[in-house]
Amino acid sequence: MNCHNDTQTETPQTGSILLVGNPNVGKSVIFGALTKRYVTVSNYPGTTVEITEGTLPTGQRIVDTPGTNSLTSVSDDERVTSMVLYDNLDELASVVQVADAKNLRRALFLTLQLSELQVPLVLNLNMLDEAHSNGVSIDTHRLANRLGIDVTTTIATQGVGLEDLTVAIPHARVPHWHVRYEPLVEAALDEVTTMLPPHLKRRRALALRLLTGDDQLASNLQLNGTLTAVQNQLAQHYGRPSRSTIIAQQMQASHTLLDEVMTVSHRKEATFSQRLARWMIDPLWGWPILLAILWVIYKFVGELGAGTLVGFLEETVFGQWINPAAAHIIDSLLPIPFIHDLFVGNYGIVTMALSYGLALVLPIVTTFFIAFSVLEDSGYLPRLAIMFNRIFKMMGLNGKAVLPMVLGLGCDTMATLSTRILETRKERILVTLLLALGVPCSAQLGVILGMLGQVGSTGVLIWAGVVVGTMMIVGLLAAKLLPGERSDFILEMPPLRLPRLDNILIKTLARLEWYLKEVLPLFIVGTLILFALDKTGVLVIAEQLASPLIVGVLGLPTAATGAFLIGFLRRDYGAAGLFALALAGQLDSRQIVVSLIVITLFIPCIANVLMIIKEYGGKVAAAVTLTVFPLAFLVGAVVNAAMYFLKIVP
Amino acid sequence: MQCPLCAYEFDETAMSCHSSCVFNESCGIVCCPNCGYQLPDERKTRVASALRRWFTRRQEQNEIESPVRPLSTLRPGQTAKIVSIDSTSQSRLERLQLLGLMPDAHITLEQKRPAYVLSVGFTQLSLDTDIAQDILVDTSL
Numbered sequence: 001m002n003c004h005n006d007t008q009t010e011t012p013q014t015g016s017i018l019l020v021g022n023p024n025v026g027k028s029v030i031f032g033a034l035t036k037r038y039v040t041v042s043n044y045p046g047t048t049v050e051i052t053e054g055t056l057p058t059g060q061r062i063v064d065t066p067g068t069n070s071l072t073s074v075s076d077d078e079r080v081t082s083m084v085l086y087d088n089l090d091e092l093a094s095v096v097q098v099a100d101a102k103n104l105r106r107a108l109f110l111t112l113q114l115s116e117l118q119v120p121l122v123l124n125l126n127m128l129d130e131a132h133s134n135g136v137s138i139d140t141h142r143l144a145n146r147l148g149i150d151v152t153t154t155i156a157t158q159g160v161g162l163e164d165l166t167v168a169i170p171h172a173r174v175p176h177w178h179v180r181y182e183p184l185v186e187a188a189l190d191e192v193t194t195m196l197p198p199h200l201k202r203r204r205a206l207a208l209r210l211l212t213g214d215d216q217l218a219s220n221l222q223l224n225g226t227l228t229a230v231q232n233q234l235a236q237h238y239g240r241p242s243r244s245t246i247i248a249q250q251m252q253a254s255h256t257l258l259d260e261v262m263t264v265s266h267r268k269e270a271t272f273s274q275r276l277a278r279w280m281i282d283p284l285w286g287w288p289i290l291l292a293i294l295w296v297i298y299k300f301v302g303e304l305g306a307g308t309l310v311g312f313l314e315e316t317v318f319g320q321w322i323n324p325a326a327a328h329i330i331d332s333l334l335p336i337p338f339i340h341d342l343f344v345g346n347y348g349i350v351t352m353a354l355s356y357g358l359a360l361v362l363p364i365v366t367t368f369f370i371a372f373s374v375l376e377d378s379g380y381l382p383r384l385a386i387m388f389n390r391i392f393k394m395m396g397l398n399g400k401a402v403l404p405m406v407l408g409l410g411c412d413t414m415a416t417l418s419t420r421i422l423e424t425r426k427e428r429i430l431v432t433l434l435l436a437l438g439v440p441c442s443a444q445l446g447v448i449l450g451m452l453g454q455v456g457s458t459g460v461l462i463w464a465g466v467v468v469g470t471m472m473i474v475g476l477l478a479a480k481l482l483p484g485e486r487s488d489f490i491l492e493m494p495p496l497r498l499p500r501l502d503n504i505l506i507k508t509l510a511r512l513e514w515y516l517k518e519v520l521p522l523f524i525v526g527t528l529i530l531f532a533l534d535k536t537g538v539l540v541i542a543e544q545l546a547s548p549l550i551v552g553v554l555g556l557p558t559a560a561t562g563a564f565l566i567g568f569l570r571r572d573y574g575a576a577g578l579f580a581l582a583l584a585g586q587l588d589s590r591q592i593v594v595s596l597i598v599i600t601l602f603i604p605c606i607a608n609v610l611m612i613i614k615e616y617g618g619k620v621a622a623a624v625t626l627t628v629f630p631l632a633f634l635v636g637a638v639v640n641a642a643m644y645f646l647k648i649v650p
Numbered sequence: 651m652q653c654p655l656c657a658y659e660f661d662e663t664a665m666s667c668h669s670s671c672v673f674n675e676s677c678g679i680v681c682c683p684n685c686g687y688q689l690p691d692e693r694k695t696r697v698a699s700a701l702r703r704w705f706t707r708r709q710e711q712n713e714i715e716s717p718v719r720p721l722s723t724l725r726p727g728q729t730a731k732i733v734s735i736d737s738t739s740q741s742r743l744e745r746l747q748l749l750g751l752m753p754d755a756h757i758t759l760e761q762k763r764p765a766y767v768l769s770v771g772f773t774q775l776s777l778d779t780d781i782a783q784d785i786l787v788d789t790s791l
Contacts, residue, residue, distance in 0.1 A: 069748040102772040106750060134772060241740060247747060281776075283763040386776045389765045398778065399765065488742050489765065489778040492749060 016053075016061035016091065017169060020081060020114070021098035022106050023067030024494040026126045028052075029156040030098055031064040034166065056169075060093065069106060071113040072212040072247070085117070086209075089202065094120040094172030096165070101131035101138060101153065104262055108254035111147065112179060117205045120172035124165050125153045130495065135265040143261040148176035157500060179253040184237055185211075185246060188230050195226055213243045277496045280383045290387060293380070297371045301442075302449035305367030310450060313359035314583075318351075326350040338535075347534050353527035356576040357520045364446025365515050366508065372410050372442070373507040377499035381406060382491055389489055395434075395472070396479030397427050398489035404431050408439035410511070412604035415439070416611045426484025429620060432612055433478055436624050437631070438471040440600050443519065444572035447579045448596055454582055455589040458648070462639070466597050470635050474627075519570075522605070526566050526573050533565070553637045554598065555644065556591050557581070564598070570605035589649060594640045601632035651680075658684035662691065717790035721766075722782045724759045730787035731756050737784050749775055757787070 021027040035054030053063040065081040072082070085095070095114060099107030104125070114121055125131075125138060144151040150168040154161035181189065192207040200206060210218055210227055211234070218224050234242035270278075279285045327344040334340075344351045375381060381403055389399030400422060408415035412435045419428040419435075440448055452460045533539040543550075543561040550561050559581055567574020578595050581587050587595065603609060603625055612621040642648070651662050662680045680691045692698040718733055732755045737743055746752065750770035760767040766777040 100772075105771050106748070106773065109748075136772070244740065244744060244747070247744065248752070251747065251752065278760070281761065281764070281767060283761070286764070382776075386765045386767065389776075389778070393778075399776070488739070488745070488781060489776070490742070490745050490749070490781065491776045493767070493774040493776060495774075 015093040018095045019064045025098050025100040026156045027098040096122045101125040102136045112254050115175040115177045122168050122172045123151045128153045129155045139261045273496045281386045286387045301367045305364045306446045306450035309363035318355040318359045347531040353524040357523040360576045361443045365442045368442035369508045369511045373504040374499050379494045379496045382493050395475030408435045412441045413607045413611045423487035426482050438467050444575045447575040459593045555640045571602040575599050598636035653682035655687040656685040718788050721785040726761045729758045730789045733786040733788050
């Protein structure tokens with residue numbers, strides 16, 4: 001993932017093509033089809049802050065930009081596109097604007113802003129099938145004539161019309177669509193234009209940018225003072241900032257054009273997917289649908305992944321084939337006890353690191369990544385945000401916070417990075433804390449689901465209730481303690497779409513590659529640390545030191561200490577250790593529930609702490625860590641005592 | 651109020667019965683000073699006041715006939731034209747504007763719970779209640 005600063009290094013060179021469009025218009029699919037190179041498509045507005053680039057068959061560079069509704073936007077995630085555009089104005093071969101045909105209204109506003117910039121442009125109306133099924137028809141010839149550029153149509157997901165687009169790209173022309181603003185605005189534009197240094201080109205576009213409040217540009221040109229005078233004059237006359245006056249008039253102009261080229265016949269009967277989409281956010285039916293989705297995911301990840309596949313890989317592949325074979329090879333090559341233990345001992349690289357990483361966790365994350373990709377591509381996530389808006393409001397957040405939380409079920413570290421989509425610092429830090437505290441990542445979740453399979457439904461309910469309850473209480477308290485405001489909940493909803501199999505496969509594989517590259521090495525490091533602790537005898541001492549806590553307070557066997565120690569490194573690894581204990585029959589059902597609660601509430605992993613330090617600094621990271629660890633043990637102790645005294649046997 | 655048993659008129663807010671009673675202020679029971687009949691104090695029980703609010707809101711919704719009113723008073727399925735958006739937050743106004751929510755835009759309210767969902771053209775958006783209250787719409791199309 002890039003931060004905004006990195007975009008500098010990834011901006012296009014001479015003669016490149018820029019792909020621009022509103023969010024959720026299928027821009028990434030078009031990019032993929034044009035370049036035969038894949039980019040992550042996500043339905044949630046603003047999650048792809050990355051700039052992706054590829055090469056056309058002709059050898060030309062093509063750059064994909066994040067979806068944006070305006071080139072004068074001030075919000076972080078929408079600003080990237082205009083930054084890339086402005087920084088490369090003079091080197092661009094052309095801009096290809098991708099539009100959702102049925103949402104032409106919003107697309108034309110962007111077209112207008114691009115026209116003001118005087119860049120060679122091709123307008124591509126995508127998702128023509130959806131427009132037709134909604135009774136929308138667009139006179140593309142007339143639109144092309146009015147704009148003076150090529151207008152092509154595609155159904156990118158079916159590969160329809162892509163050839164026309166490829167042919168049109170080299171013929172990109174500068175649109176001859178000019179907005180006549182109201183006289184006062186035009187006068188202001190002229191006035192600002194005269195202030196500009198004489199060597200600058202595209203003067204009108206620059207003046208527009210300045211009047212719409214591009215402070216960076218204003219201070220670069222040292223125009224702040226004189227510019228403010230002009231802006232104030234406009235603001236006084238219209239009773240609102242010059243920025244919104246100009247945007248309103250641009251809107252007006254794009255609406256006028258829209259009315260000329262678009263006709264909407266009677267709205268067709270709601271399709272099944274539209275009705276389903278409505279049920280998903282119904283105050284009543286939304287919940288059973290949510291539960292049904294969770295149930296399917298549990299069946300797929302918890303039973304197929306964590307049950308069947310783990311059983312096969314762990315018991316058969318590793319237990320019967322790899323471990324004995326590795327032991328045999330090592331003993332015949334280097335019959336030294338130290339080497340034997342290093343690879344195939346209790347804390348051996350093969351017997352522990354690889355079998356945890358490949359047999360216990362890999363099948364679980366694979367199934368989870370598949371399920372998550374389906375959810376992501378279907379457009380369900382923004383609907384989830386609506387369902388959870390009220391609950392998150394109590395915690396000083398809004399529904400949008402559900403996205404990092406759900407992402408956290410994949411990987412808490414990536415999710416911590418994605419807290420950037422939230423607007424205020426308070427919201428970001430709150431979500432970071434909740435992620436670190438109670439959202440189990442895919443690797444851990446799978447192991448947890450596998451262990452919960454061994455206790456009854458009471459145990460599952462206790463675990464879920466305690467974890468969710470702890471998060472709610474911490475969220476409520478933290479919301480009161482942290483200064484700052486909750487941001488507006490304004491969320492655009494993409495239509496429900498049937499996920500494409502190839503997208504899901506590619507995404508899943510990309511994520512698996514990440515897992516094997518980033519996570520598996522940490523497992524090996526963790527095992528080496530445990531191995532070293534074991535060999536030097538520190539492990540025994542640590543177990544003795546921790547045993548009053550682990551054995552006395554939490555009521556767990558001494559052997560669980562190792563799992564918690566390693567849980568400091570990665571909590572899924574700790575959970576895997578507990579899972580191994582549970583499979584060996586060393587934990588009773590109460591111990592399973594207590595140990596699961598403690599490990600779920602642990603800090604996810606070292607990488608997560610590093611990410612918090614990177615995003616929010618050492619102070620926040622320290623505060624989060626010092627809240628989470630003691631709390632995890634405290635909650636575990638309370639639950640253990642409660643179950644013991646109330647004689648609850650899960 | 652009037653005692654339902656003996657019809658004695660008294661001011662229940664001024665009652666200071668059982669000052670030594672542990673419930674004292676938070677007691678949810680009113681006793682008629684005349685006959686001693688006990689009845690629940692509606693203002694003090696959560697259930698009763700919630701129900702009361704619920705009923706009065708229903709009535710109010712039916713009573714509002716003025717064509718220009720806040721978006722939050724529309725019924726799901728109703729279509730209206732935006733008259734104005736009343737907000738001091740410039741960034742909120744701009745975000746709404748870019749999504750198509752601005753004066754003269756025609757919107758259809760899809761649902762109000764768990765969050766407001768409305769469509770503007772072919773764009774569907776979800777909003778918080780407090781934002782919906784700040785949007786004035788005209789239903790006389």
